Amino acid sequence: MQKIVQKFGGTSVGTIDRIRNVCSLINKELKNGNQVAVVSSAMSGETNKLVSLAENFDINKNKLEFDMIVSTGEQISIALISMALKEIGLKGKPLLGWQIPITGSNDFTKAKINKIDGKLILELMNNGEIPIIAGFQGIDKDNNIVTLGRGGSDTSAVAIAAAIRADRCDIYTDVDGVYTTDPRIVKNAKKLDKISYEEMLEFASLGAKVLQTRSVEMAMRHRVTVQVLSSQTGKTGTFLTKEDEKMENELVSGIAYSKDEANITLINILDKPGVATKIFTPLSEANINVDMIVQTGSENGNKINFTYTVSRKDLEQTISIMEKNKIDIEFERIITNNSLAKVSIVGLGMRTHTGVANKMFSALASKNINIHVISTSEIKISVLIDEDSIEKALNSLHSTFELDQK
């Protein structure tokens, strides 16, 4: 007998029929002889409706109230799941953050989970009942409702799995697992049977929408075995596990990409200490996230060029901030490009194998794809290319690293 946490996203509980489908997935696990705790998001679309209602007022001044409003979405979905379970003869118990309790930091709209008391959840499970827990919510030390921000329900599920020492945390989504790359672009993209936390973390932060970074970090920290699978098929999906021997042979596990890239180059900056701070402090104050950063010498003696990327939506504001600080930063002119895409290869094997980068660059060069910026980490190499080369690049890299052979 295993203890399983099953987490269902908004589309999985988007209608009454889908809620009934979710119940059959729960029942299947019970029939396998396992104990189940359920974590649910709000019905798809509900959270957006609640946000719209709250946006009649200034959300930044009303975060406590905002959390009180948006947390009702999960309150409704867990009660409906409990009702649907009863229809098939199962006994559920819907539980809100405060009833467990799930305690978090008092950062409204983006709280971190501090502690989950697993006692009530385990009691119910041992009693043959199914705890159905509202994702995305907790309470702070003053008994205020706090929500966990984007990807919060996945994080709730993983944290609950850790708290009750579950054998597995199944995250049901729209897709049936993690793929070597986007199957809409590369036809023979393959579903991965397993992937290491570290790799998944890179994928998540590179724009793969399957799991949020936070939930992967949580899983990695507490060594929770996570499975990503489809609520439509219920078939075995992709397992997130700690790296093992087998994995060492995998040079590259997958390829991620993001079209949301714009880059800015500041030409001919006088090279003296503190230049980077002068560039990035005003951007951070404006909450603009900077991704890839490259500094190069300039053709002009003691001057340098500075290139970095931001989200496309932030490009205009970034330019105006740079112009405003032109005298302070001491650059000559700005070049920008907002038709770029980032392609990244991710693999634990890069730690121990050399030549991966070169293999990547050669593959792209052979297809006449120009690389604008390169950035690397221990298990990842990202390159910035023209957006209209994405399809060619993904297909070329996918076969170069033999991902279609998996």
Added chain:
Amino acid sequence: MQKIVQKFGGTSVGTIDRIRNVCSLINKELKNGNQVAVVSSAMSGETNKLVSLAENFDINKNKLEFDMIVSTGEQISIALISMALKEIGLKGKPLLGWQIPITGSNDFTKAKINKIDGKLILELMNNGEIPIIAGFQGIDKDNNIVTLGRGGSDTSAVAIAAAIRADRCDIYTDVDGVYTTDPRIVKNAKKLDKISYEEMLEFASLGAKVLQTRSVEMAMRHRVTVQVLSSQTGKTGTFLTKEDEKMENELVSGIAYSKDEANITLINILDKPGVATKIFTPLSEANINVDMIVQTGSENGNKINFTYTVSRKDLEQTISIMEKNKIDIEFERIITNNSLAKVSIVGLGMRTHTGVANKMFSALASKNINIHVISTSEIKISVLIDEDSIEKALNSLHSTFELDQK
């Protein structure tokens, strides 16, 4: 400085604009130098939407879940009120049942309030903040959310007023107070400045929709001064108070009526002990509420006739239950009438003055209005008349008892 509880109903908070209007009523009370605690219903229409969603399942088997769902309506409205208060520079704090806590019996969908801890509410008020409390909800001893059923928010408000020993509980509604009778039918109906709890209780149970019986009982028991007034005008409304000397002169305070009446007469029942039980037990088992009951001798020696009234919606089922029990009850035949109305006069003065009933019957007789059934209590006389005589009856009684002189 007084402590005031302000309670707003669903239409008073039905839109964002109306919520802003509510805030100006709160501000007005603060500017008068008073401390305020607010109790709110869900935005009008919201509770019905939530009920519809829950009704995808069998509510009778899912009352815990039902309460979890419908209680979200107030969770949203109190947060929105808090946001709107901030816009005008006031500091509110939305509070749910469990955060106070308000503890109730564990009768889902119709819990009774057992205890309200006034500490947090008073702390906030003394700190210059405005507690904004979700009406209609509490928790049971096992930390389940329970709702209070019909009229629950009025009851919450009165109970909170009792718990914090408020000087007044203002119930804001669509009407500007309690009237001597329905102003839509009797043109010179007058708003009452005050009314005793006992009289209001009779009015409420006779179908006047201003306040629910439960909240009036609660006010009477704890001697809470309640004011019923309009959230549109905010003008002084009608006060519910304990009876005082002045009131003794009031023969009749007002006239209530209900069109929802059907009566059943069982003809020629053999008169032996236990007849009433045989009639009413099966009705009570079917949850059919019986109102006026009259037993008369029959023209036929040792037989009697039995007349009682039910809601019109229950008439058909009542007839079928009677037919099913015909042999047991031993009646000869049934006569029914579902075009009747009940008109009632209410007044504390009836306790000490004689001749009130006669005055009522004479007034109706002079207008050729036939009385089918009469029932009386200490401070009330009700008669059943033909529905199409209502307008004539109300106008006649209103002037007979000089209610237009108030």
